[in-house]
Amino acid sequence: MTKIADIQAIDPFEAALGVSDVKGRSPWEDAWHRLLKNRAAVYSAFIMAFIILLVVFGPMLISWESDFTDWDYTSTPPSFASGHWFGTDSVGRDILVRTLEGGRISLMVGLVATIVSLLIGVSYGAIAGYFGGVADRVMMRVVDIIYALPFMFFVILLMVVFGRHIVLIFVAIGAINWLDMARIVRGQTLSLKNAEFIVAAKACGVGDWDIIRRHIIPNLLGLVMVYVTLIIPQVILIESFLSFLGLGVQEPMSSWGALVADGAQDMESAPWTLIVPSVFLTVTLYCFNFIGDGLRDALDPKDRL
Amino acid sequence: MDAPAPLLEVKDLDVGFDTPEGEVHAVNRLNFSIKPGETLALVGESGSGKTQTAMAILGLLAENGHMRGQALFKGQDLLKMTTPELNRYRGSEIAMIFQDPMTSLNPYLRIGKQMVEVVMHHQGRAKADARTRAVEMLRAVRIPDPERCFRQYPHEFSGGMRQRVMVAMGLLCAPDLLIADEPTAALDVTVQVQITHLMSELRKRSNTAIILITHDLGVVAGLCDRVMVMYAGEAVECGSVEQVYYDPKHPYTQGLLDSVPRLDRPEDTDLVAIAGNPPNLLALPEGCKFRDRCPRAFEACREKPPMQLTEDRHAYRCFLGDPK
Amino acid sequence: MARHSLQRLLGLIPTLLMLITVAFLLMRVAPGGPFDSDKLLPPDIEANLNAKYHLDESLPQQYFRYLGQVAVLDFGPSIQYKDWTVRELIAQGIPVSSTIGLAAMLLAFVLGTTLGITAALKQNTRADYLLMGVGMLGISIPNFVIAPILILLLAVYAGWLPAGGWDWGIASMVLPVVTLSLPVTAYIARLTRASMIEVMHSNFIRSARAKGLPESLIIRRHALRPALLPVISFLGPATAAMISGSVVIERIFSIPGLGSYFVQGALNRDYTLVMGVVIFYGVAIIVLNFLVDLVYAWLNPRVRYDQNR
Numbered sequence: 062m063t064k065i066a067d068i069q070a071i072d073p074f075e076a077a078l079g080v081s082d083v084k085g086r087s088p089w090e091d092a093w094h095r096l097l098k099n100r101a102a103v104y105s106a107f108i109m110a111f112i113i114l115l116v117v118f119g120p121m122l123i124s125w126e127s128d129f130t131d132w133d134y135t136s137t138p139p140s141f142a143s144g145h146w147f148g149t150d151s152v153g154r155d156i157l158v159r160t161l162e163g164g165r166i167s168l169m170v171g172l173v174a175t176i177v178s179l180l181i182g183v184s185y186g187a188i189a190g191y192f193g194g195v196a197d198r199v200m201m202r203v204v205d206i207i208y209a210l211p212f213m214f215f216v217i218l219l220m221v222v223f224g225r226h227i228v229l230i231f232v233a234i235g236a237i238n239w240l241d242m243a244r245i246v247r248g249q250t251l252s253l254k255n256a257e258f259i260v261a262a263k264a265c266g267v268g269d270w271d272i273i274r275r276h277i278i279p280n281l282l283g284l285v286m287v288y289v290t291l292i293i294p295q296v297i298l299i300e301s302f303l304s305f306l307g308l309g310v311q312e313p314m315s316s317w318g319a320l321v322a323d324g325a326q327d328m329e330s331a332p333w334t335l336i337v338p339s340v341f342l343t344v345t346l347y348c349f350n351f352i353g354d355g356l357r358d359a360l361d362p363k364d365r366l
Numbered sequence: 367m368d369a370p371a372p373l374l375e376v377k378d379l380d381v382g383f384d385t386p387e388g389e390v391h392a393v394n395r396l397n398f399s400i401k402p403g404e405t406l407a408l409v410g411e412s413g414s415g416k417t418q419t420a421m422a423i424l425g426l427l428a429e430n431g432h433m434r435g436q437a438l439f440k441g442q443d444l445l446k447m448t449t450p451e452l453n454r455y456r457g458s459e460i461a462m463i464f465q466d467p468m469t470s471l472n473p474y475l476r477i478g479k480q481m482v483e484v485v486m487h488h489q490g491r492a493k494a495d496a497r498t499r500a501v502e503m504l505r506a507v508r509i510p511d512p513e514r515c516f517r518q519y520p521h522e523f524s525g526g527m528r529q530r531v532m533v534a535m536g537l538l539c540a541p542d543l544l545i546a547d548e549p550t551a552a553l554d555v556t557v558q559v560q561i562t563h564l565m566s567e568l569r570k571r572s573n574t575a576i577i578l579i580t581h582d583l584g585v586v587a588g589l590c591d592r593v594m595v596m597y598a599g600e601a602v603e604c605g606s607v608e609q610v611y612y613d614p615k616h617p618y619t620q621g622l623l624d625s626v627p628r629l630d631r632p633e634d635t636d637l638v639a640i641a642g643n644p645p646n647l648l649a650l651p652e653g654c655k656f657r658d659r660c661p662r663a664f665e666a667c668r669e670k671p672p673m674q675l676t677e678d679r680h681a682y683r684c685f686l687g688d689p690k
Numbered sequence: 691m692a693r694h695s696l697q698r699l700l701g702l703i704p705t706l707l708m709l710i711t712v713a714f715l716l717m718r719v720a721p722g723g724p725f726d727s728d729k730l731l732p733p734d735i736e737a738n739l740n741a742k743y744h745l746d747e748s749l750p751q752q753y754f755r756y757l758g759q760v761a762v763l764d765f766g767p768s769i770q771y772k773d774w775t776v777r778e779l780i781a782q783g784i785p786v787s788s789t790i791g792l793a794a795m796l797l798a799f800v801l802g803t804t805l806g807i808t809a810a811l812k813q814n815t816r817a818d819y820l821l822m823g824v825g826m827l828g829i830s831i832p833n834f835v836i837a838p839i840l841i842l843l844l845a846v847y848a849g850w851l852p853a854g855g856w857d858w859g860i861a862s863m864v865l866p867v868v869t870l871s872l873p874v875t876a877y878i879a880r881l882t883r884a885s886m887i888e889v890m891h892s893n894f895i896r897s898a899r900a901k902g903l904p905e906s907l908i909i910r911r912h913a914l915r916p917a918l919l920p921v922i923s924f925l926g927p928a929t930a931a932m933i934s935g936s937v938v939i940e941r942i943f944s945i946p947g948l949g950s951y952f953v954q955g956a957l958n959r960d961y962t963l964v965m966g967v968v969i970f971y972g973v974a975i976i977v978l979n980f981l982v983d984l985v986y987a988w989l990n991p992r993v994r995y996d997q998n999r
Contacts, residue, residue: 351826487907
């Protein structure tokens with residue numbers, strides 16, 4: 062009932078403003094339509110889904126174990142005859158299985174570390190933005206200070222000092238990446254808090270919880286989603302960077318970065334050992350970047366030109 | 367009275383925009399002309415096509431826009447010109463002042479530089495010479511301490527001051543035609559009055575013709591010779607200020623006038639809003655575009671009414687008052 | 691402007707202190723002291739060693755001593771390279787690393803902005819899509835993937851360039867510099883394109899067009915500076931990205947720069963070396979960020995003037 066009254070109340074204003082024929086589409090629907098029109102993002106999403114399925118179920122379907130050394134076929138090029146479709150490394154391990162299992166680690170790091178950074182970033186940013194004032198200033202000053210530090214090197218330092226635990230990798234990488242998220246969430250919370258439609262909702266007697274549920278969360282959600290898709294590839298990249306240098310996951314565990322490093326060792330005699338994991342890693346990062354980009358464009362039409 | 371040749375004559379101007387939803391018809395078959403030194407007001411709601419008319423004349427339509435028709439400026443068709451050809455007119459013979467003074471000046475360049483470049487480019491004058499001219503114009507728009515203003519950046523000024531700068535910049539090359547797109551809309555009321563006075567004063571001094579785009583009927587009354595009322599991309603009424611204000615022929619014009627408070631009517635006269643919304647520019651109705659909102663619409667309005675012209679050059683597009 | 695710079699300069703102090711403090715604390719909480727070896731040392735020798743390296747003092751004493759040492763860039767002896775101090779090792783690596791870094795940064799800036807502006811001016815044409823697609827690829831391919839592939843193609847197969855090593859010759863610089871600059875170039879290109887498109891749609895560009903200025907002048911005088919401002923402020927993070935990129939690039943190409951020492955140190959648990967390099971990198975990033983900030987303020991009249999009033 063209130064809706065009809067609202068519309069009638071708005072009508073003369075619209076007339077005065079000359080707004081014509083407003084179509085009833087929610088911003089989310091709008092965003093969804095824009096996203097579907099972004100072909101790069103849609104293809105990327107499909108490819109990404111395929112890679113995830115492959116990484117999760119692939120190793121179960123392939124008869125080779127990732128640590129099985131096939132002495133008959135060391136450093137064999139890709140072939141169907143040998144059963145090693147993507148070849149083997151210098152000790153006869155199947156590259157495809159190793160790459161898929163390495164992908165599990167890489168994607169898992171991407172997921173877990175992103176969640177860590179999401180939890181820290183959102184709560185930090187929301188608290189700073191919501192309370193504002195001195196608390197905000199102090200908290201953001203801290204972020205500024207940390208921001209200027211070479212964090213990648215602190216992660217390496219942590220690895221050196223505490224040894225290389227996979228959990229430490231998750232936490233350390235997550236702990237680097239929360240800064241951006243905190244800044245963004247804080248900025249958005251701050252502007253939402255003072256936004257006219259929130260003030261208007263308050264003035265109309267809408268309760269705090271309803272304001273948070275109906276206005277704040279939906280307006281934060283889009284932004285957070287965009288940054289999550291952009292943080293995931295960053296995190297995967299950092300992990301593979303560490304693993305490439307030999308400072309990340311350790312044998313027998315493997316990740317794409319470690320496999321690329323192994324491949325780079327043997328690339329002259331067995332280039333496929335370099336190329337297969339490189340392609341998986343690059344395609345994954347490429348797809349995530351396109352999805353993130355597409356989401357940002359879809360959810361934030363201001364930047365869309 | 368023998369009429370001098372028109373300075374600008376717009377014939378059958380169509381402006382459209384391609385959008386994902388279809389073609390938006392912003393201006394439809396628009397005809398008007400303006401004589402040297404004359405002031406013409408284009409009046410209408412937002413979306414009535416007045417700004418896009420000006421943009422089309424200067425070749426400044428957005429990338430998805432296109433236009434048809436003619437705009438003869440001193441006999442030359444502006445719509446047929448390439449950008450380099452148009453650039454000879456833009457800023458020198460035809461100047462434009464935009465709606466939003468806060469964003470229309472380049473925030474990264476000193477005001478002086480932005481003014482001097484116009485004079486130097488169009489008149490090939492030396493820098494010092496151009497500077498003298500710029501300071502002179504800043505003084506003419508009554509900016510205090512023009513020498514200092516010359517060295518300052520736009521953000522150091524208020525909206526009203528910036529619009530003065532825009533006016534000064536527009537008049538630098540003594541153009542024959544000045545197009546002012548809602549020059550006062552973004553300003554405080556008191557500042558609006560100042561800018562309006564400034565423009566009417568400058569108009570009297572130079573022989574510049576002005577096309578004033580506005581939805582503010584009060585500004586029109588103080589400044590203009592003739593008024594053209596636009597609705598949904600069409601001219602619905604055109605005449606002298608007296609004709610349009612005191613003897614509006616088109617129901618839309620009447621509606622517009624009834625919706626603003628006026629001092630020349632009894633205090634208890636009700637203000638009446640025009641019911642309904644302007645038509646969707648994606649799918650314009652056949653016949654009279656105002657039909658759906660018109661309190662006096664009748665069967666004949668399903669056909670497009672022709673422009674009627676009274677003997678004292680008062681034109682309107684409506685069957686009412688049709689001699690037949 | 692001067693006051694702005696001074697304020698910024700003072701703002702660096704907490705960051706520097708934080709950097710050094712974190713480094714110091716990490717050093718102290720590391721399991722096993724830095725001078726532990728596999729063999730158990732006799733107690734009196736250990737006490738002597740501790741005294742020599744001031745490990746017998748209280749934590750605050752040690753902290754202030756460390757601060758004093760860092761102030762003169764004295765990071766102590768390297769654990770791995772017994773005859774060298776960390777300062778000497780860093781001093782050795784700097785010329786090589788900074789040459790690669792500066793060359794890569796210059797390349798990324800010039801190439802990135804040129805490509806970005808080109809794409810923006812040809813917005814939504816095939817050339818634009820191609821440039822941006824390739825740009826995204828440039829962002830997505832990690833340094834350590836593209837480097838071995840380029841080595842394989844251009845050095846191993848084609849034999850045009852050396853596969854690694856460093857002799858201060860141009861040939862030995864090409865591959866490291868190109869691979870290091872690639873992601874940053876791609877990012878700058880995308881950034882420039884986006885901001886150039888935004889600027890070209892702004893009202894003041896419309897005003898400039900209405901003034902009848904030729905398009906080339908509009909781009910040069912009116913659009914370029916605002917379009918490049920976001921790129922300038924990206925140069926700070928770009929520096930950090932390049933420094934971490936250089937670590938892996940130097941390793942792949944066996945270049946005797948800071949990054950190589952750093953990785954060697956990290957793999958061999960050479961605490962003092964790693965710590966020294968981290969602090970040095972931190973200081974370098976902070977100082978370069980400060981310089982970028984000054985350039986930004988100098989280019990943007992709003993910052994330049996508002997701070998003075």
